[in-house]
Amino acid sequence: MTIKLHPNIEADLLPILETVPDPEIPVLTVLDLGVIREAVRTADGVHIKLTPTYTGCPAMDVIGDDLKSAFASQGITATIELILAPAWSTDWISEAGREKMREYGIAPPLSESADKAALLGDQRLVPCTICKSTNTKMISQFGSTACKALFQCMDCQEPFDYFKCLK
């Protein structure tokens, strides 16, 4: 089996894909999130391969439906295929996506080793989304969704979500 790490998306489909937001973090598009692994034209429309962030993520069904309706509004029939391999990683979130996430109030994932140190070793590494201080601590390993942990800034007291590293 060959594993493609870079998505195979036909360039003229990008403008439509860019209009589809992630239902949980609506400032991110599905492209920012890196869940579209393939989007190609076929004889009857467009075929899209979608990979789930977390296996139980309820957003996946919604994303599939949203993609279909975005293409339908352009008169294109889209078929969606859910693929599991290669498994999604937070490394696939784009740089632009990370910046948008930060502005939205969610700290983007750190590198794998820094993430472990922050979540396990209790090291203060996750910067506060408001004041940028790294004097922050984990309040809860799970936040508002499975992909996030809850942190609090010890300087400005702001509680915020941290998007956990998944590799």
Added chain:
Amino acid sequence: MEHQSLYQYLLSLGDNALILGQRLGELCGHGPSLETDIACTNIALDLLGQTRSCFQYASKQLDGKTEDDVAFLRKENEYTNVLLVEQPNNDFAFVITRQYFFDVYQLMLMEWLSANSADETIKAIANKAVKEARYHRRFSSDWMLRLGDGTEESHQRLLDAVEALWPYTQEFFVPSEAEAWAASAGIGPDLTSFKAAYYNDVEALLEQATVPVPENPYFQKGGKQGRHTEHMGYLLADLQYMQRTYPNMTW
């Protein structure tokens, strides 16, 4: 024959996740604190995701079945989960102990499957699940330590939970027919080979949590063959209610 064996093996993978997910889901809105409530239901969601992946693949092995048929329309004696995961949420110490005993096994299993399974789909499912299983095990181990090494009451409750659930831990390592088939086909591990490492890990953590390892237990098994404890019927009544009352309903 091959399809039937693979179907049964996928049920064994999916049923543990489904039934434990259902138990954890019961805590939604009833957790001891907001953070633990959210954590338990998030873990439930991960487990239901793993269940769906297994059952979607399982339903392809038998003609005319859907993942919902597999999840909702079997009889009690057709569920092959281990007895541990169907045990009730007596208190938070029970919830955590049940979770921890399961997480140590599940992480070992998913690590093996993601590295070695000869079945590409199972390998892909495990590849995702292994990442989630690491977070789950971290969560449950942290709480084992906190409860064991916490107050007199939390220590006593953890002690009671460990005593009560310990007899259910050995069933993991007694392969069912389907699990033995998977091992011989290189699709699944030889579960007996997990046993020593499992008890090593668990006993080391219990020591850290200042809880003695229970002695001379009588081990319970039968879940893998569909012989369940008295708790299972009530759990299934909840789980299957909608699909039994409104056949073929969809959301």
